[in-house]
Amino acid sequence: MSSETTPPARGRGRPRRADADEQILDAALSMLRDGGYRQLSLDEVARRAGTAKSSIYRRWPSKAALAAEIVRRETPLPESSDLDSSVRAFESLLNGALGGVMASLIGEAQESAETRTIVIALIEPYRQLVRRFADDETTNGLLGALLFRRLLSG
């Protein structure tokens, strides 16, 4: 009970900032799952993670950057040894649990050059996966067909 008591060790050697980052990511993931990208609010993420908004901005410069990292973590790039499974990886990105977030990010990318850069970086590994088995034109057609259906089907 002395005021000199040292605080309990936090996560045994895990840096404090990494803890905060995980709490931010957890809070944001939960918000994305519940209400999609539109409902994601960095003020609310900070509140739930018990951190300052500046701690979020220290690592993620924007809401889009934070959402993109979550999509990346939650949709790990699969091993793929053929064209079909490579195309299906992109399909999972667009139509999986966070597919709505992807669509929102692609939407925002049409008005924000910064978000566009983030989205292109997010999609690029999937494009490269397919690109190993097909030329550029075919790759665009295969991925584009999925995009067309996701973004524009009634």
Next chain:
Amino acid sequence: MSSETTPPARGRGRPRRADADEQILDAALSMLRDGGYRQLSLDEVARRAGTAKSSIYRRWPSKAALAAEIVRRETPLPESSDLDSSVRAFESLLNGALGGVMASLIGEAQESAETRTIVIALIEPYRQLVRRFADDETTNGLLGALLFRRLLSG
């Protein structure tokens, strides 16, 4: 100079409301050309067209609906007698003078069901044009490849 002088005939038999509509469309087109969809403001369109904002809403329920009508008027569906020219019609829609407006509308459609309906209706005739020469899967691939490049290229 008598107060009984009748006002001059407006456009000889052209209804007054049609005149106002044309002025609204002209003002909006000019704004879209100058600053794209993001800069389009219905307040400013009303000011330039010398009309009330309610006159815009009487005919177009939203900014997206007004922009879509302008895209439709400025990008008339071409005659097309083969697959190639049909695909190029869609390419012109995406990459022509108002292609940026199209991209913005597709972007907004990811967050607004109403805009989604408008965009689907705008694109549908182009899809049908291609669809005459190819099955659904191929059509999606051909149009999607253009969409992929337009929305997601670096």
